[in-house]
Amino acid sequence: MNIREFFSNIFVIPTPAMILPVIVIGCIFAFFVYYIYVLQPKHGTTEWILATVNKPSFTFFSRRHPMEMKDILPLATITLIFTFLAVFNLGDTTHVGVTGEILVPSTDKNHMNNMYFDEIFHVRTAVEHIENSNPYEISHPPLAKLIISASILIFGESPFGWRVLGALFGVIMLVVMYVFLKNMFGKTLVASCATLLFGFDFMRFVQTRIATIDTHPVLFILLAFFFMYRFITTDPEASFRKSLTSLALSGTFFGLSVAAKWIGFYAGAGLFILYMVRLVQLYLYFSSNEKQGFG
Numbered sequence: 001m002n003i004r005e006f007f008s009n010i011f012v013i014p015t016p017a018m019i020l021p022v023i024v025i026g027c028i029f030a031f032f033v034y035y036i037y038v039l040q041p042k043h044g045t046t047e048w049i050l051a052t053v054n055k056p057s058f059t060f061f062s063r064r065h066p067m068e069m070k071d072i073l074p075l076a077t078i079t080l081i082f083t084f085l086a087v088f089n090l091g092d093t094t095h096v097g098v099t100g101e102i103l104v105p106s107t108d109k110n111h112m113n114n115m116y117f118d119e120i121f122h123v124r125t126a127v128e129h130i131e132n133s134n135p136y137e138i139s140h141p142p143l144a145k146l147i148i149s150a151s152i153l154i155f156g157e158s159p160f161g162w163r164v165l166g167a168l169f170g171v172i173m174l175v176v177m178y179v180f181l182k183n184m185f186g187k188t189l190v191a192s193c194a195t196l197l198f199g200f201d202f203m204r205f206v207q208t209r210i211a212t213i214d215t216h217p218v219l220f221i222l223l224a225f226f227f228m229y230r231f232i233t234t235d236p237e238a239s240f241r242k243s244l245t246s247l248a249l250s251g252t253f254f255g256l257s258v259a260a261k262w263i264g265f266y267a268g269a270g271l272f273i274l275y276m277v278r279l280v281q282l283y284l285y286f287s288s289n290e291k292q293g294f295g
Contacts, residue, residue, distance in 0.1 A: 031193070038189050064233045065186030067179060074192040075178050082174055082199050086167035090209060091159025098127040098157060111210075112159060118212045123162045126152060126211070143259035144213035151211070162211040169219050170208025174199050176219070180226045183233075213261050220257035221267040224250050228271050232278040236285045247275075 041048035092113045110116075115123050125137040126148035135142070151165035177198050181191040198204065208215045227250035234243035254271055257264030286292070 031197070035190065035193060038187060064183050064230070067182055068188070071178075071182060071188055071191070074188060075175065078174055078178065078192070078195055078199065079171060083168070083171050085205070086171050086208065087160075087164065090163050090167060091161075093156060093158050093160045095156060096158055098124055114159070116159075116210055119162070119210060122148060122213055123152075123211050126162065127157065140213060140261045141259045143256065144216040144261060147216055147260075148211050148213075163209060166211055166215045167208050169215050170204060173204065173208075173219050173222060176222050176226055180222070180229065183229070217257040217260040217264050220253045220260060221264060224253040224257060224267060224271060225274075226250075227253065228274050232274060236282055237291070 089112065091111065094113065096114065098115070121137040122145055125135045125142075126145045128135045129142065129146055129149045130152065135145070137145070147165055148162055152162050155161035155164050174195050178191050178195045181194050182188065185191065204218075207218075227246045230246040231243050231250060234246065250271060254264060254268055257267055
């Protein structure tokens with residue numbers, strides 16, 4: 001290939017398929033630039049003065065910001081919008097008998113009236129749990145499939161029935177994410193933007209609308225890290241009893257994540273590291289200030 005042919009192949013007439021990714025990437029870049037901007041304390045505020053004078057380094061002892069009245073509107077709006085998106089065209093409510101054979105989709109069947117993707121394993125197993133028969137799929141612990149069983153018992157043995165609880169779990173994820181981010185950054189705009197970014201993530205959206213076992217451990221993992229965050233941001237001079245509830249809830253949701261799918265073990269590694277770093281920092285805090293009570 002000569003130079004002329006090389007440049008003629010590069011400079012082609014742009015098509016929508018070429019322009020759209022460029023626009024999306026530009027919007028994402030602009031979002032994160034603005035995201036970093038709003039994280040900075042406003043000039044002249046107490047937060048700005050402390051940051052300027054003290055130049056604090058990273059610490060787990062940072063202040064936990066509370067929820068405020070102004071958070072009600074964005075949180076309620078996000079919850080309502082994504083609840084509608086979660087259940088819209090989720091599936092038919094007509095009874096579908098889940099037999100002992102794996103149903104193979106045909107031309108007259110689709111996600112609205114039949115099992116879809118890995119639902120052929122997990123929905124079948126959920127029904128087998130209801131019928132107290134030997135479950136077909138045992139590659140992961142049973143909790144997530146038992147939740148699907150509960151969904152079927154409540155809403156019926158239909159595509160809508162076996163998916164709806166998982167879809168609602170996906171909405172709960174957004175609520176947890178909003179509160180988590182507001183506690184961390186103390187900014188309603190940051191919490192709203194990041195929660196919307198998470199809400200429109202295609203993987204979260206798709207996985208929560210089908211009856212597979214991925215949605216449930218992700219919610220439990222998110223809750224485990226949320227309560228671990230609350231534990232590590234407890235006042236270092238507070239009694240252990242005051243932080244025990246958050247630590248116990250973190251451990252409980254970690255256990256639930258493992259009981260839903262083995263991927264929960266990976267989250268346990270991160271939780272363990274955070275817990276150990278917290279203990280080291282507490283030890284250094286008590287030692288440097290010559291205080292008693294670390295034990």
